[in-house]
Amino acid sequence: MLRIDSLTTDHGQVRAVDHVSFDVEVGSCTAVIGANGAGKSSLLRTLSGLVKSSSGSAHWGDIDLLKLPTSEIVRHGVAHVPEGRSVIAELSVEENLTLGALWRGKDPDVAVTKSEVLDLFPRLGERLKQGADSLSGGERQMLAIGRALMARPKLLLLDEPSLGLAPIVIEQIFHTIDTMRKATGLTVVLVEQNAVSALGIANHAIVLSLGKIVVSGSASDIASDESLRHAYLGY
Amino acid sequence: MQQFIDTLILGVSFGAIYALMALALILVWRSTRVVNFAQAGQAVLSTYIGLEIHRLTSSYWIALIVAVIAGGIVGGLVDLLMVRPLSRHSGTGPEAAVAPVIGTLGLLAIVQGVVGIFWGGEFRKYPAAFSTDAISIGGSRIPFSPFDIFIVAIVLAVMVAFGFIFQRTGLGLAMRAAAFGSEVAQLAGVRTGRVRTVGWSFAGSAGALAGVLITPNVFLAPNSLDLLLVFGFTAAVIGGLESMVGGALGGLALGLGLAIVLQYLGSSFTFMAAFVVLIVVLLVRPQGLLGKKGARRA
Amino acid sequence: MLKLIPRPLRTLIVIALLAVVFILLADRVDEYRVYQGATIAAYVVAIISIVLLTGYSGQVSLGHGALMAVGGYSAALVVQNLHWPLWISFFVAVLGAAAVGAILGIAAARLSGPYLAGTTLAFAVGLPSIANRFTALGGEQGIGYDVGLPPARFGDSFTQYKWLFWICAAATLVAVGVAIHISRSRYGRIWRAVRADETAAALAGINVARSKVLVFTISAGFAGLAGALFSTTVFLVAPASFSLGLSFLILTGAVIGGVRSIYGAIIGAFVLIIIPIIAETLSSGASESVATNLPAVITGALLVLTVLLSPGGTAATFEHLAKAIRGKARH
Numbered sequence: 095m096l097r098i099d100s101l102t103t104d105h106g107q108v109r110a111v112d113h114v115s116f117d118v119e120v121g122s123c124t125a126v127i128g129a130n131g132a133g134k135s136s137l138l139r140t141l142s143g144l145v146k147s148s149s150g151s152a153h154w155g156d157i158d159l160l161k162l163p164t165s166e167i168v169r170h171g172v173a174h175v176p177e178g179r180s181v182i183a184e185l186s187v188e189e190n191l192t193l194g195a196l197w198r199g200k201d202p203d204v205a206v207t208k209s210e211v212l213d214l215f216p217r218l219g220e221r222l223k224q225g226a227d228s229l230s231g232g233e234r235q236m237l238a239i240g241r242a243l244m245a246r247p248k249l250l251l252l253d254e255p256s257l258g259l260a261p262i263v264i265e266q267i268f269h270t271i272d273t274m275r276k277a278t279g280l281t282v283v284l285v286e287q288n289a290v291s292a293l294g295i296a297n298h299a300i301v302l303s304l305g306k307i308v309v310s311g312s313a314s315d316i317a318s319d320e321s322l323r324h325a326y327l328g329y
Numbered sequence: 330m331q332q333f334i335d336t337l338i339l340g341v342s343f344g345a346i347y348a349l350m351a352l353a354l355i356l357v358w359r360s361t362r363v364v365n366f367a368q369a370g371q372a373v374l375s376t377y378i379g380l381e382i383h384r385l386t387s388s389y390w391i392a393l394i395v396a397v398i399a400g401g402i403v404g405g406l407v408d409l410l411m412v413r414p415l416s417r418h419s420g421t422g423p424e425a426a427v428a429p430v431i432g433t434l435g436l437l438a439i440v441q442g443v444v445g446i447f448w449g450g451e452f453r454k455y456p457a458a459f460s461t462d463a464i465s466i467g468g469s470r471i472p473f474s475p476f477d478i479f480i481v482a483i484v485l486a487v488m489v490a491f492g493f494i495f496q497r498t499g500l501g502l503a504m505r506a507a508a509f510g511s512e513v514a515q516l517a518g519v520r521t522g523r524v525r526t527v528g529w530s531f532a533g534s535a536g537a538l539a540g541v542l543i544t545p546n547v548f549l550a551p552n553s554l555d556l557l558l559v560f561g562f563t564a565a566v567i568g569g570l571e572s573m574v575g576g577a578l579g580g581l582a583l584g585l586g587l588a589i590v591l592q593y594l595g596s597s598f599t600f601m602a603a604f605v606v607l608i609v610v611l612l613v614r615p616q617g618l619l620g621k622k623g624a625r626r627a
Numbered sequence: 628m629l630k631l632i633p634r635p636l637r638t639l640i641v642i643a644l645l646a647v648v649f650i651l652l653a654d655r656v657d658e659y660r661v662y663q664g665a666t667i668a669a670y671v672v673a674i675i676s677i678v679l680l681t682g683y684s685g686q687v688s689l690g691h692g693a694l695m696a697v698g699g700y701s702a703a704l705v706v707q708n709l710h711w712p713l714w715i716s717f718f719v720a721v722l723g724a725a726a727v728g729a730i731l732g733i734a735a736a737r738l739s740g741p742y743l744a745g746t747t748l749a750f751a752v753g754l755p756s757i758a759n760r761f762t763a764l765g766g767e768q769g770i771g772y773d774v775g776l777p778p779a780r781f782g783d784s785f786t787q788y789k790w791l792f793w794i795c796a797a798a799t800l801v802a803v804g805v806a807i808h809i810s811r812s813r814y815g816r817i818w819r820a821v822r823a824d825e826t827a828a829a830l831a832g833i834n835v836a837r838s839k840v841l842v843f844t845i846s847a848g849f850a851g852l853a854g855a856l857f858s859t860t861v862f863l864v865a866p867a868s869f870s871l872g873l874s875f876l877i878l879t880g881a882v883i884g885g886v887r888s889i890y891g892a893i894i895g896a897f898v899l900i901i902i903p904i905i906a907e908t909l910s911s912g913a914s915e916s917v918a919t920n921l922p923a924v925i926t927g928a929l930l931v932l933t934v935l936l937s938p939g940g941t942a943a944t945f946e947h948l949a950k951a952i953r954g955k956a957r958h
Contacts, residue, residue: 435930
């Protein structure tokens with residue numbers, strides 16, 4: 095269970111995350127939606143340690159995520175796919191995937207995980223030896239998610255996976271995430287500006303505005319609340 | 330013609346050592362984006378240590394191994410004690426860009442000063458593993474000695490070893506990931522701090538090896554490796570600062586160029602020649618021979 | 628109340644006050660200190676050249692020692708061969724070094740970071756060796772460069788060292804004034820914009836390459852003057868005075884004084900002079916190898932400490948203190 099309690103993060107003078115509290119049940123998907131600059135990315139980056147929190151706590155099981163350095167979170171089952179440059183262009187596709195499982199050392203199951211990931215994203219299998227910079231936007235996102243999955247995480251933090259992708263690709267990726275979550279009991283926190291797609295696969299949702307939670311509830315309730323959508327989600 | 334070939338051969342053996350120094354600088358540059366001017370001091374210190382071990386054991390090989398290990402330890406310590414705190418403190422602006430360079434320059438001065446205090450300033454000759462006389466084949470002599478062959482062989486072996494480590498091992502992958510995408514690497518579980526320290530250790534060892542190989546010829550004194558640093562850096566920049574192969578090519582190009590200048594123009598032009606080679610390469614290809622375009626921005 | 632006086636006038640007053648202080652000091656201290664004062668003056672100008680280039684424009688040069696050599700040699704040559712007066716030779720030093728600086732600057736505009744550092748490093752190593760080679764440049768012995776005797780009207784007690792100090796200090800004060808003026812001008816603003824964010828500056832219409840060449844040229848001009856001043860203090864221009872160590876030394880002075888601050892150059896210059904003195908006191912009684920090497924250790928340690936504790940140098944520390952005091956005074 096992911097428990098976030100009054101989490102606050104400041105960027106200099108700006109309060110990016112303002113006393114945010116919510117829980118995520120194991121095996122469920124919570125969407126974090128809101129306009130640009132609402133603090134969604136900052137929230138995930140605080141959880142993964144890329145950014146220091148100012149106050150509050152975040153517990154995954156009985157581990158306090160905020161006390162861990164970034165390179166340790168994956169060893170506790172937490173994988174973060176950051177927004178934007180989330181693959182290493184100078185490495186090959188295969189190397190990016192191998193990177194995701196490096197910390198597992200000589201675990202023989204790594205090969206199994208790899209074939210599972212390639213089953214999920216066959217396009218990557220076709221381009222294993224190619225440089226990651228030769229991939230299209232959608233393929234890069236698949237590679238980024240694949241890299242995270244190579245760690246066999248229990249908690250997956252996804253930051254705007256749909257950014258810059260064509261609708262068909264977005265649908266494909268979200269479908270894959272949803273299927274995988276249902277099959278493996280993965281817990282997912284999905285940050286998105288694309289509220290429609292996110293609400294489509296989420297169980298719960300929280301809406302952030304200026305760092306604060308303004309609405310939280312079940313995904314279907316929020317999706318059907320028109321005034322809410324107008325006010326915070328722009329449609 | 331014979332003279333020209335002789336000159337080229339001479340250039341190769343020097344070029345190999347420049348390539349080794351270039352390698353040390355490239356290793357650190359790729360993992361930390363810092364040019365480690367203290368490399369000259371680290372190499373000098375390691376070479377002096379090797380000299381002491383040789384005095385105690387009379388064994389070239391034990392001294393060599395100890396010097397290389399010492400270089401690795403010193404390199405790692407420099408990262409832990411100076412570079413890591415530095416990268417935590419500096420913000421943005423010219424101070425941040427200049428700070429690591431200045432830090433390594435300061436460290437160079439400290440190391441050279443301390444070395445001078447303990448060992449004094451006079452030149453010493455570091456032993457060579459093999460004969461340094463020119464080889465005769467048939468009736469003619471080539472300006473290549475068994476020791477020169479050893480130099481080229483060992484540098485090639487080191488390059489192959491590093492190449493293997495970087496491209497085929499998990500450590501190498503971690504090092505490349507940490508250098509090119511530190512954030513993603515951390516999220517994937519790579520302890521980038523430790524990996525960078527390893528990079529600095531490798532660089533320190535490479536620098537120590539370069540020092541040991543060149544001091545039978547160039548002699549050992551606290552400042553005597555400064556020139557090696559300059560040439561190594563020049564070679565690294567010519568090669569593009571990004572790849573070891575580039576550094577090797579840069580070292581070779583510089584060695585050959587300097588040998589030619591030495592033969593036909595005299596010794597006082599060699600330094601200026603290094604500058605000219607550098608400028609020409611950078612004007613024609615600002616990213617160096619093998620660098621990627623845009624990669625020249627720090 | 629101070630704010631009522633316009634800035635240019637304020638600067639002029641400060642410089643005039645400094646001039647008076649220097650004149651008075653020169654009368655009160657002994658010959659050796661006066662001589663050191665001249666050296667400090669030369670260091671100040673040299674450090675200013677680094678402040679302009681690195682502090683204001685963000686480029687790192689390890690080769691300014693060689694630019695000083697160009698200035699020194701240009702000045703010495705016109706005095707020796709053309710018998711031009713000393714003041715003109717200073718201008719020649721500035722122009723000669725600036726010309727070379729412009730060429731370097733054109734290369735520099737295309738390079739950044741370590742590539743620029745490497746190129747200037749190679750230049751610093753390469754240039755002095757040229758002088759060794761050509762007899763027209765005096766070879767290893769170099770060329771004599773003399774400020775001459777003080778004018779008779781100053782009387783008998785006006786020593787040559789004092790004359791040397793006056794000349795160097797005057798040239799330095801002029802240089803400081805010019806540097807401050809430049810830093811406040813349009814060019815200063817352009818360079819600071821480029822330093823902060825090259826892309827943004829280019830988008831704002833600044834010709835980044837041209838501004839880089841310009842700052843390099845101007846910085847070189849200051850280095851040239853410093854080279855001429857240095858040479859006056861040793862009455863000689865010779866390759867050995869312009870080793871790689873000199874480039875590092877003035878970089879050190881700039882960092883310790885504060886790489887962004889022109890007034891910090893004065894602090895940096897003082898530190899450079901003090902280090903050998905401190906080293907001497909610390910190493911008295913110890914062996915010779917300690918004595919020769921301690922200055923290097925102290926210099927290096929100061930550099931590392933500055934960079935770790937106060938990257939902005941002493942000038943930045945003073946600024947923080949001043950802000951803290953002003954802040955407290957307001958409450």
